Amino acid sequence: MPKETLYLKLERKVQVQQDEVYLKDLGKFTCRDDKILNRIRAMKILTFQPEKDGGRRVVSVLHLIRLLTEEYPGLDIQNIGETEVVVERVCTPRYKNARQVFKICFVCAICFFGAAFTIMTFHNDISIIKVFDRIYELVAGQKPEGATVLEISYSIGLAVGIIVFFNHIGGRRITRDPTPIEVEMRMYEDQVNNALAETSDREGKTLEVN
Amino acid sequence: MGRQIFLGILGVSAGVLVSAGVFTVLLSVGLVPRFAGKTHTGRHIFLYEEMIVLGTLAGDFLSIFVREKSAGLQEMARLGPVVRAAAPTALSLFGLFAGIFVGCLALAIAEMLDSIPILTRRIGFRHGLGLMVLAVALGKLAGSLLYFIFGIYQTVL
Numbered sequence: 001m002p003k004e005t006l007y008l009k010l011e012r013k014v015q016v017q018q019d020e021v022y023l024k025d026l027g028k029f030t031c032r033d034d035k036i037l038n039r040i041r042a043m044k045i046l047t048f049q050p051e052k053d054g055g056r057r058v059v060s061v062l063h064l065i066r067l068l069t070e071e072y073p074g075l076d077i078q079n080i081g082e083t084e085v086v087v088e089r090v091c092t093p094r095y096k097n098a099r100q101v102f103k104i105c106f107v108c109a110i111c112f113f114g115a116a117f118t119i120m121t122f123h124n125d126i127s128i129i130k131v132f133d134r135i136y137e138l139v140a141g142q143k144p145e146g147a148t149v150l151e152i153s154y155s156i157g158l159a160v161g162i163i164v165f166f167n168h169i170g171g172r173r174i175t176r177d178p179t180p181i182e183v184e185m186r187m188y189e190d191q192v193n194n195a196l197a198e199t200s201d202r203e204g205k206t207l208e209v210n
Numbered sequence: 211m212g213r214q215i216f217l218g219i220l221g222v223s224a225g226v227l228v229s230a231g232v233f234t235v236l237l238s239v240g241l242v243p244r245f246a247g248k249t250h251t252g253r254h255i256f257l258y259e260e261m262i263v264l265g266t267l268a269g270d271f272l273s274i275f276v277r278e279k280s281a282g283l284q285e286m287a288r289l290g291p292v293v294r295a296a297a298p299t300a301l302s303l304f305g306l307f308a309g310i311f312v313g314c315l316a317l318a319i320a321e322m323l324d325s326i327p328i329l330t331r332r333i334g335f336r337h338g339l340g341l342m343v344l345a346v347a348l349g350k351l352a353g354s355l356l357y358f359i360f361g362i363y364q365t366v367l
Contacts, residue, residue: 149218
């Protein structure tokens, strides 16, 4: 019988809804032998103990390889994914709506007032009114009275610039690209997960071979 | 007429470039992802972006059309009691949220420059990072209060 090869591709981070974590929760697997594949997918890896582990564990691929080779000594294992996977136990929150809405409103308020404040202080910093007055005088040859075309067009330009930059208006995308904040969000998530895996490793809490 | 059109083109170009510049700075420090991550509301990022757009436009109108403000103020003064009753609440809300934003922005910029990791490595301490952050926060609070109470802002007027 030829040696079977199991390919596993671990995720960087997974979230589980129940206390028992099975191998199939941790990533994707492929093997020519469907019987082995189904058996190993149902292997139990760890059980969460909410009071002890704080609902988050990091599992090293070496731990999985040891478990697998104990069960199938002749199995050849190839990991093509991450070497550690962050497992998070998430509870489906009961009081989701009110609290969620409150948080969303809070962040919205920070973004709205913060952005308003930032642009006002920026305009103040660069003395934009003086600059506009001078430019208007240079071009039109007289002192401005009331709002000038320069100020109105500047505001339009500012709006166009932000909308093009953020790539959406009124909840609809202009092109299919992800928006800059979505890109930033993914990068931030990656960094957080890397930091979690590293910290757990340093504190010796990773589920690892000794 | 030609001059007005020229001024219009000038204004639009200035606006587009300013928004690109200002928002690159705001975004590269990654504030909004952090807010969304902390509150676990990553799905509503679109909404947060829209709020940034609306907030910027509101601030723009308030700080650009200053010559028009006298009319608006007279209008508000006519409403009198209502405005006076609502003003403290509105102002404290604005101040609070703008303060949170600026505070996060200031520390996020410091962090982007790796100042905290470098400092902790140089002076070689392992514990007390939380205390250090608290000290920075208290220092900012003290500085901000001093600035307004003792009129340090007069140095730039």
